[in-house]
Amino acid sequence: MSVMPTRRAVRFAPDSLREIPTQTVDCDLLIVGGGNAGCFVAVEARRLAPSLRVVIMEKANIMRSGACSAGMDAINTYIPEGKTPEDLVRWSRAQVGGGPLREDLALSNAELLNESVDDLQRWGLPILRDEDGKIRYRGQWDISIHGEQLKPIMAERAVASGAVVYNRVAGTGLLMSGRRCAGAAGLGVRDGKFYVFRAKAVVISTGGAGTLYKSYTADSTDSGSQIWMCPYCVGSGYAMGLRRGAELTSLEQRWVATRTKDFCGPVDTISVGYKAPIVNCRGERVMSRYAHLGGDAAPRFIRANAPMEEWLAGRGPCYCDTRHMDEKTVRAMMEDYLNERPSFVLFLASRGQDVTREPIEIYGSDPYIVGGHTGGGYWVDMARMTTLEGVFAAGETAGGNPNKFVGGCCAEGKLAARGALAYMRGREFAPPDAEDIEREKARVYAPVLGRAQEGVRPVEMKERLQRLMDEYAGGVSQFYRTNEERLDYALRHVKMLQSQFRHLRAEDPHELMQANETMDRVDVAEAVVQHLKARKETRWPGWQTRSDYPERNDAEFDCFIESRRNPETGVVETFTRPYERIVPGDRYTA
Amino acid sequence: MPPVVDVHKCSGCAPREESRCEEVCPGDLMAVDIAAGKAYCRNPRDCWDCMSCVKACPNGALATRMPYQLGYFKARLRPVMGKGVITWKCVDIYGKERTYKYRNRIIPDT
Numbered sequence: 001m002s003v004m005p006t007r008r009a010v011r012f013a014p015d016s017l018r019e020i021p022t023q024t025v026d027c028d029l030l031i032v033g034g035g036n037a038g039c040f041v042a043v044e045a046r047r048l049a050p051s052l053r054v055v056i057m058e059k060a061n062i063m064r065s066g067a068c069s070a071g072m073d074a075i076n077t078y079i080p081e082g083k084t085p086e087d088l089v090r091w092s093r094a095q096v097g098g099g100p101l102r103e104d105l106a107l108s109n110a111e112l113l114n115e116s117v118d119d120l121q122r123w124g125l126p127i128l129r130d131e132d133g134k135i136r137y138r139g140q141w142d143i144s145i146h147g148e149q150l151k152p153i154m155a156e157r158a159v160a161s162g163a164v165v166y167n168r169v170a171g172t173g174l175l176m177s178g179r180r181c182a183g184a185a186g187l188g189v190r191d192g193k194f195y196v197f198r199a200k201a202v203v204i205s206t207g208g209a210g211t212l213y214k215s216y217t218a219d220s221t222d223s224g225s226q227i228w229m230c231p232y233c234v235g236s237g238y239a240m241g242l243r244r245g246a247e248l249t250s251l252e253q254r255w256v257a258t259r260t261k262d263f264c265g266p267v268d269t270i271s272v273g274y275k276a277p278i279v280n281c282r283g284e285r286v287m288s289r290y291a292h293l294g295g296d297a298a299p300r301f302i303r304a305n306a307p308m309e310e311w312l313a314g315r316g317p318c319y320c321d322t323r324h325m326d327e328k329t330v331r332a333m334m335e336d337y338l339n340e341r342p343s344f345v346l347f348l349a350s351r352g353q354d355v356t357r358e359p360i361e362i363y364g365s366d367p368y369i370v371g372g373h374t375g376g377g378y379w380v381d382m383a384r385m386t387t388l389e390g391v392f393a394a395g396e397t398a399g400g401n402p403n404k405f406v407g408g409c410c411a412e413g414k415l416a417a418r419g420a421l422a423y424m425r426g427r428e429f430a431p432p433d434a435e436d437i438e439r440e441k442a443r444v445y446a447p448v449l450g451r452a453q454e455g456v457r458p459v460e461m462k463e464r465l466q467r468l469m470d471e472y473a474g475g476v477s478q479f480y481r482t483n484e485e486r487l488d489y490a491l492r493h494v495k496m497l498q499s500q501f502r503h504l505r506a507e508d509p510h511e512l513m514q515a516n517e518t519m520d521r522v523d524v525a526e527a528v529v530q531h532l533k534a535r536k537e538t539r540w541p542g543w544q545t546r547s548d549y550p551e552r553n554d555a556e557f558d559c560f561i562e563s564r565r566n567p568e569t570g571v572v573e574t575f576t577r578p579y580e581r582i583v584p585g586d587r588y589t590a
Numbered sequence: 591m592p593p594v595v596d597v598h599k600c601s602g603c604a605p606r607e608e609s610r611c612e613e614v615c616p617g618d619l620m621a622v623d624i625a626a627g628k629a630y631c632r633n634p635r636d637c638w639d640c641m642s643c644v645k646a647c648p649n650g651a652l653a654t655r656m657p658y659q660l661g662y663f664k665a666r667l668r669p670v671m672g673k674g675v676i677t678w679k680c681v682d683i684y685g686k687e688r689t690y691k692y693r694n695r696i697i698p699d700t
Contacts, residue, residue, distance in 0.1 A: 007608060008621065061616070070641060070642070124697065221659060222634045331690070338676075345678070346665055346667040347656055
C-alpha cells in the first residue's frame with residue numbers, strides 16, 4: 001500500500017519523552033510536503049529511477065493539501081507559439097522591477113515549463129480552448145483552466161508513481177549526520193508519534209509562509225484565516241533549514257497582492273482575464289497614473305500597490321469595474337472563481353451583489369513569503385540544492401526565482417528530483433546523529449509535556465506575532481511601510497517571543513502541531529525582519545517599502561540580500577550576493 | 591467560516607475509521623465527536639473556506655457559511671460532485687438561484 005492509513009486523533013497525554021513512540025522509516029528520497037512541487041518531485045524521481053524508495057511526508061492529506069486544495073482557475077505561465085524561454089525570463093524580470101532575480105534558475109525552469117503543464121493536461125486537467133482548438137490565453141502568458149480537481153489530479157499521479165505517502169505527519173526539523181542532511185523528523189498530528197525519516201536526500205516542498213502577518217479581516221469572529229495564501233502553509237519548510245544554518249535569499253521581497261475586499265479572492269481573474277479596469281471612488285482609471293511604468297501592464301508590485309496609494313491619497317475605495325460585463329462573461333468569471341476560490345461566489349451572494357450593477361471592491365492583502373511568486377526562499381544551486389548538503393528545495397521554498405506559479409512549481413519539482421538523483425548516485429546512507437534526534441524530539445514535544453503548568457496557547461503567540469509584524473514590519477494596516485526603528489522594535493519583540501517558546505502549552509496532537517507551527521512562524525519572521533532591515537532602499541513599493549529610504553538605490557542595493565542563522569549562536573547575519581544577468585535585453589520592459 | 595454540520599444528515603461516516611471531512615481537511619480541523627457520532631470543526635477561526643470537506647461529504651451534511659461580519663444572512667453555495675463534472679448551486683440573500691455546471695476533469699476513454 002503506498003498511502004499509509006490514517007486514523008482519528010487518539011488520546012495523547014504523555015508524561016515523559018520515553019512514553020512517546022518513535023517510528024523510523026528508511027527511504028532514499030524524502031519529500032517534505034506533497035503539494036504542487038512535491039507531487040512532481042515524486043513522479044519524476046520514480047520515472048527516472050523506478051526502484052528508488054521515495055517517501056512523501058504530508059502534514060494534511062495529499063489529495064487536498066496546501067495552496068491548491070481549493071482548486072485553481074489558471075496556469076499563469078505557458079509559453080505561447082512564437083515565444084521563447086528567454087522571453088518568459090525577460091517578462092519575469094520586468095515583473096519584479098528589473099530584478100535582481102536568478103536568471104539561471106528562471107531559464108532552466110522556463111525550458112521545462114510547457115512539458116510540465118502538458119503533463120497536467122494528459123493527466124486529466126481541463127485546459128480551456130477556443131473554437132479552433134487553440135489554448136485560450138487570458139493574458140500574455142496565462143491560460144485558463146477548470147482546475148477544481150488540480151490537486152487530486154497531481155496527488156493521484158504521485159501515489160500511482162509508487163511513492164509512499166505518510167499523511168498527517170508535519171515536518172518539524174532536518175536531521176543531520178555531521179554537515180550532511182540524513183533525513184527529517186515529523187510529528188504525527190493524529191497518532192502523536194515522532195517520525196524519523198532517514199534518507200539519502202531531502203526535498204523541502206512545504207509551500208510558503210502565510211499567517212506571519214495579521215489579515216485585516218482577522219478581528220472578525222470566525223474569520224481568522226481569510227487570507228490569500230493557504231493558512232496551513234506557515235513557513236515550516238524555511239524554518240527547518242534556517243535552524244540548521246541554511247542560507248535564505250530575498251525574504252524582503254514579500255508577496256503582496258491586490259485581492260477582492262473583505263473576502264480574499266483573486267483579482268487578476270477579473271482585471272486581466274475579463275479586462276475589468278481598476279478604478280477609484282471617482283471612477284478614474286487608476287493604472288493610467290502609472291502609464292510611464294506600463295499602465296495596466298506595469299510590474300506586479302506596482303499594480304498591487306496602486307489601489308492602496310489611492311486609499312492613502314483619499315481616493316479609495318477602489319474597484320475592478322465589472323459593470324460592462326454581459327451575462328455570459330459574468331458566468332465565465334463566476335466559474336473561474338468556483339475553480340479557485342469557490343467561497344468568494346458565496347461571499348458575493350451574501351452581499352446580494354450583482355456585479356454588472358455594482359463593481360467588485362479590491363484592497364491589498366497581508367504580506368506573504370512565497371518563493372513561487374516573489375523571490376523569498378532558499379538560496380539554491382542549479383540542481384536546486386540549498387547550501388545544506390543533501391537538502392533540496394522546490395516550489396515556494398526555492399528562492400530567487402519569482403513568477404513560477406503552478407506551472408513553474410511543476411517544472412521545478414522535476415528539476416529538484418533530477419538534482420537529488422544526481423546527488424544520491426554513489427552515495428551511501430548516512431545515519432542521523434542519535435543525540436540530534438533526541439534533541440529534536442524534546443524540542444517538538446515540550447509544549448505537551450508541560451501542559452499541566454500555566455503557560456501560553458499557540459494561538460495566543462501566533463496572534464501576538466501577527467499583530468507585531470503587521471504594525472511594525474510593514475503589514476497592510478501600515479500600507480506596507482516600515483522603517484529602521486519599527487524593524488528594531490519588531491526584532492526586540494520577536495526575540496522575546498523566542499525566549500518564551502518554553503512557555504508554549506498544548507493539550508493534544510493538533511495543538512502540538514500548532515505550537516510547532518508558531519515557533520516556525522516566529523523564526524521565519526525574525527529572518528524576514530532582518531532582510532527588511534538590510535535593504536535600506538525602496539525597490540518594490542508595497543512588497544518592500546522603507547519610509548526612511550523611499551528611493552531605489554542601485555549603487556548599493558542592485559543585489560540579493562541573503563541571511564544565515566548561525567546554528568550554534570542563533571544570531572542571524574545578513575550579507576549580499578551579486579545579481580548576474582544572463583538574458584539580454586532591457587531589464588525593465590518585456 | 592467553518593462548515594455548518596446538519597446533524598440530521600451527518601452519520602460521522604460510520605463505520606469508517608475517519609469521516610470523509612476529517613480525512614480531507616487541509617487544516618486538520620474536522621473531527622468526529624465519538625459520543626454523538628457527528629462531525630464538528632475543532633477551531634472555526636482556522637478554516638480557510640476551501641470547501642474540500644463540503645465536496646467530500648457523502649451525505650450533503652456540510653455547508654460553508656459566510657461569517658456575518660463579512661456577508662449577510664443567508665446565502666448558500668452547494669457543490670455536487672459528478673464524474674468529471676461539478677455542479678454548483680448558489681442562492682443569494684434575496685433567494686435568487688444560479689446553477690453552474692462544467693467539466694472539472696477529463697476522464698480518459700476506457
